[in-house]
Amino acid sequence: MEDARALQRERIEVYHAIYEDRVPKRVPVNVSLPFEVIAQFGGLDLKEAQWDPSTIEEAVDSMCQRVYSDVCVYMGSFRYPSFYQLLKSRSFKMASNGYIQHAEVAGMDSEDYDYLIENPYDCIVERILPRLYKALDPEEPIRFCLDFAKSFLAYKEDFAASNHIRKKMIDKYGYYPEDLFSENSGFTETPFDFLADQLRGLKGISRDIRRMPDKVAAACEALYPLVLKKGLPSKITKYSQVFLPLHMPPFLREEDFAKLYWPTFKRMLDEYASMGIRCTLFCQHDWTRYLDYLYELPTDTTLWFEYGNPKLVKRKLGKKHVITGFFPIMNLKTKTKEECAEEAKRYIDILAPGGKYIFNFDKNPLLLTDIKLENLCAVTETVRDYAVYTNPGEVSGMIFKKEDYKVPEYRDFESKYFAKAYPELTGLAEWRLKRLDDEMFNYSIFLLL
Amino acid sequence: MKNVTTLSDQIIKSVEELDEERVIKLANKALKSGMDPLFLLNLINEGVKRVGKLYEERKYFIADLIMAGLIFKEVLELEEIKAQFQRKDGEIKGKVVVGTVKGDLHDIGKEIFKGLMEVNGFEVIDLGVDVPEDAFVKSVIKHKPDIVGLSGVLTTAVESMKDVVEALKRARLRDSVKIIVGGSYITEELCEYIGADSFANDASEGVKICSEFIKSECGG
Numbered sequence: 001m002e003d004a005r006a007l008q009r010e011r012i013e014v015y016h017a018i019y020e021d022r023v024p025k026r027v028p029v030n031v032s033l034p035f036e037v038i039a040q041f042g043g044l045d046l047k048e049a050q051w052d053p054s055t056i057e058e059a060v061d062s063m064c065q066r067v068y069s070d071v072c073v074y075m076g077s078f079r080y081p082s083f084y085q086l087l088k089s090r091s092f093k094m095a096s097n098g099y100i101q102h103a104e105v106a107g108m109d110s111e112d113y114d115y116l117i118e119n120p121y122d123c124i125v126e127r128i129l130p131r132l133y134k135a136l137d138p139e140e141p142i143r144f145c146l147d148f149a150k151s152f153l154a155y156k157e158d159f160a161a162s163n164h165i166r167k168k169m170i171d172k173y174g175y176y177p178e179d180l181f182s183e184n185s186g187f188t189e190t191p192f193d194f195l196a197d198q199l200r201g202l203k204g205i206s207r208d209i210r211r212m213p214d215k216v217a218a219a220c221e222a223l224y225p226l227v228l229k230k231g232l233p234s235k236i237t238k239y240s241q242v243f244l245p246l247h248m249p250p251f252l253r254e255e256d257f258a259k260l261y262w263p264t265f266k267r268m269l270d271e272y273a274s275m276g277i278r279c280t281l282f283c284q285h286d287w288t289r290y291l292d293y294l295y296e297l298p299t300d301t302t303l304w305f306e307y308g309n310p311k312l313v314k315r316k317l318g319k320k321h322v323i324t325g326f327f328p329i330m331n332l333k334t335k336t337k338e339e340c341a342e343e344a345k346r347y348i349d350i351l352a353p354g355g356k357y358i359f360n361f362d363k364n365p366l367l368l369t370d371i372k373l374e375n376l377c378a379v380t381e382t383v384r385d386y387a388v389y390t391n392p393g394e395v396s397g398m399i400f401k402k403e404d405y406k407v408p409e410y411r412d413f414e415s416k417y418f419a420k421a422y423p424e425l426t427g428l429a430e431w432r433l434k435r436l437d438d439e440m441f442n443y444s445i446f447l448l449l
Numbered sequence: 450m451k452n453v454t455t456l457s458d459q460i461i462k463s464v465e466e467l468d469e470e471r472v473i474k475l476a477n478k479a480l481k482s483g484m485d486p487l488f489l490l491n492l493i494n495e496g497v498k499r500v501g502k503l504y505e506e507r508k509y510f511i512a513d514l515i516m517a518g519l520i521f522k523e524v525l526e527l528e529e530i531k532a533q534f535q536r537k538d539g540e541i542k543g544k545v546v547v548g549t550v551k552g553d554l555h556d557i558g559k560e561i562f563k564g565l566m567e568v569n570g571f572e573v574i575d576l577g578v579d580v581p582e583d584a585f586v587k588s589v590i591k592h593k594p595d596i597v598g599l600s601g602v603l604t605t606a607v608e609s610m611k612d613v614v615e616a617l618k619r620a621r622l623r624d625s626v627k628i629i630v631g632g633s634y635i636t637e638e639l640c641e642y643i644g645a646d647s648f649a650n651d652a653s654e655g656v657k658i659c660s661e662f663i664k665s666e667c668g669g
Binding site: 334 | 467469470508511512513515516519551552553555556557578579581603607609634636638639
């Protein structure tokens, strides 16, 4: 246990050095594996195990012993079948191999734009959620209430069970304690991606961009306060992070991106930065066309790249932002152990100098068959032993100061389904009810992420 | 004659510019003035091909390809077209069976590929998403395609793609078809691992490869 404490202190120091704009002792190994990979590793039936996340604990423990990482090797999951099944989800479905994923289903029609722009949360609760979740049928209000409550219980239970395992492992193995699911972190999407993913779908948004760009822009404005609120960590600290997976920009022309995606995206990151929160952006697909835009984002934004040229990225962005990703996870499947270790060194040689670099792959593996486990181990151990700095403590690139960021006033959302205040209550009573409002709000938006 | 040429050019141009409303308006006008539905479809095809070219030149992107596909579909659904249009066998360049493989529910990549293949003269049999290997085998027996196209957005699709190739081998059908796999993450090594003939990281690349397959088949 004492070893774990010492290891944890070292890991905290490494990560904090990065977020305090200093060169760390070594490059942190930020590799964690999703629920599905670990369930398969433990020989569990994936379809069954997802119904009770606590069944995975033994497999998690043994994976933690096998794979080196500075964060908890068990990542957890956002997608458990219980709540999606109870709500009869049309968009989140379990495929024949047990993997839960998001099919292309649109929850919003183009005729809904005006209502969404006028009253975004009402439109989501009254129209969009019922279209995506068949159990939420406004014609059956009592069943709607009961099924919604049941699904919320399931959601709370599953996340609690998973978090319990994660926290236990963090203590036992001394991992860096902050991650996607800790209380000083958040998860959300940019307004445009939120609109494109489950509201309009890829086909719908592709059409709207050409047919009604003004409404798309106005919808992003209207959704802005909602997705911003969804991402806010329950506790803001100096090391708080909000995670945003970015989807649409590589599919767009630059002029459409500049007009429709960028304004609310940039404002969102500036607003988080003004609160002292830094963001981790998963730049899906190839972002080479947008590197100059990424440069404009607040200092110390963590940019997780899937494809592109690491040398170019390091040169253009490496002094301002924290870079991660690039190493193709699928190489763990096709290459030898030695080749994988050598490849890791090549990425380190390019991306580590000067600091502001965290090691991770270009994406997470989805199932155990995506990788050869011995190759994964070889890579993370190579990074741990090879990526050691000779100049720890030196200033690393540009320095983040929350005072540098301000955002102009914008219209907040109002809704009859969300109470912002309880004037008749004070103290604990008001705090308690407001917290419950926030929880219900977060769950409703979560169902659309 | 001049009017017809102008209208034709306008139709091609509005498809190229992805102006959906204008395409439909002009298509209706053309049909009313007696344009042969097949001739109209050729114009739309030409417009979609130009969109494909702009995509290759990196002036257009995926959202534009999707939009072109939607416009094409909408024209196909015009009454006059539905009533009269039937592709003659003689015009078909080749036959391809496509599907998103087992374990993957994503259909956008496959849809774009399918749309582009159709405008390029291929007959496409679409098996849908999360398709098990035996469904591919059955479809190959039934439709005798030239090409089998396996799509997958998730990295887990690699194993399922390999399963399809193995199943076709077991059914002694592997050599009767060319197999192409599509996904943004697919590399030469993965293509070899799967046992496919070729791979594409995007749909328009895939169409080119399929056209090459057919050319080499015909030309020897």
